[in-house]
Amino acid sequence: MSAKVFIDGAAGTTGLEIAERLAGRSEFDLVTLSEERRKDDEARAEALNGADFVILCLPDDAARDAVGMIENPRVRVIDASSAHRTSLGWTYGLPEVVGAKDVAAAGRVSNPGCYPTGFIMLLAPLVRAGFLPADWPYVCHAVSGYSGGGKALIARFEDDPDIAFRTYGLALGHKHVPEMKKHAGLSIAPVFAPSVVPAHRGMVLEVPLPLEAMGDTVADPEVMRAALAQAYGGSPIVTVRDDTPGEILLRRSMEPTDTIDLYVCASIDRRQARLVAVLDNLGKGASGAAVQNLNLMAGLDETTGLRL
Ligand SMILES: NC(=O)C1=CN([C@@H]2O[C@H](COP(=O)(O)OP(=O)(O)OC[C@H]3O[C@@H](n4cnc5c(N)ncnc54)[C@H](OP(=O)(O)O)[C@@H]3O)[C@@H](O)[C@H]2O)C=CC1
């Protein structure tokens, strides 16, 4: 029998892409609400309580409300918003870092933010292994495609083709910072400098490392690269690149992908390095990750969705 999946927020950017990924999958029976009923609390409560799996693709407050509307203890939840990413009782839905078994067994899974996905996948294994310090003030620069801001930012960029670059979060305190700190295993909050470029999707994120200033405990870049390769070895989703390319491009024509590429770029004298992650904010950064977590929770292969 197929499992009932209700996407609350199915008309939004993330919800639509999840629905596309689930279309034609016989293991799942997608419950949809009509345009007139999709924001009707009675209809939503019925759908939320009647599903085996609920995927929340809503703004944070609406996601908290939706969780409050669930009374049926058998309903399992994947929340794509940032409402529960550091909350007790929620499993952080990054199986490559927290362990696939934990995600598979969870009743409440918080899907990671797009930027934190890259940041945590670069840092967590290295901090955990002691190759990078937990108490360093890391900096994270990132550019995202405008779909990262959902329908409102898509409309803004498509209505104003004159915008060439947008940096934001200038008052710091971006909502992703607590999640980045906690799940990368840091004791100091990173300085996070996000930005948006006029491309629909895609994301390049980097953590510059002034290695020579970081003390003796910091590992050689080759050791870091090998540690990342070992941490993600065998994953069809993660590629740890063994080169330092001359450039990394984000193309406006980028096709959807659920993969992530990680780089440890280093100077020849190894005194400086740049950890870089390249992903699709709507793929591994949102919808692809939600479907990966759904597959795990349903006891299926996380990438192919095939029965194990
Ligand atoms: N876009 C991305 O790359 C990523 C997004 N996320 C997170 O996923 C969540 C969804 O984001 P995204 O898809 O981009 O946002 P969108 O704005 O594109 O979609 C949100 C959807 O939720 C609907 N909605 C809002 N309030 C309610 C409500 N009370 N009841 C029912 N539906 C409601 C909206 O309705 P309407 O269409 O009428 O506005 C809209 O369709 C957010 O929390 C976001 O932060 C996480 C990672 C990456």
Ligand SMILES: CC(=O)N[C@@H](CCC(=O)OP(=O)(O)O)C(=O)O
């Ligand atoms: C470009 C852009 O605006 N991006 C969003 C983050 C997208 C994301 O990861 O979503 P969550 O809000 O669910 O974490 C932002 O900076 O708020």
